[in-house]
Amino acid sequence: MIEKFGWKGKRIGNYGVHDKQALVLVNYGGAKGKNIYKLAQDIQSSVKDKFGIPLQMEVNVLSKLVLEVLF
Secondary structure, three states: OOHHHOOOOOEEOOEEEOOOOOOOEEEOOOOOHHHHHHHHHHHHHHHHHHHOOOOOOOOOOOOHHHHHHHO
């Protein structure tokens, strides 16, 4: 489904979707976590809007506050 929308291999500046694996989001250098997170949300929205299927992230997303406490 992700590939059908042209996300596979799509690059937005210094981040994007891996060209061989549509489930892998890539930071090519210098992108912020919010860029990657927004990309994931955009992909989820496009699939849900077209197919009515909600995609779930396989990773845990930590907020800045959590990171400041842990590190």
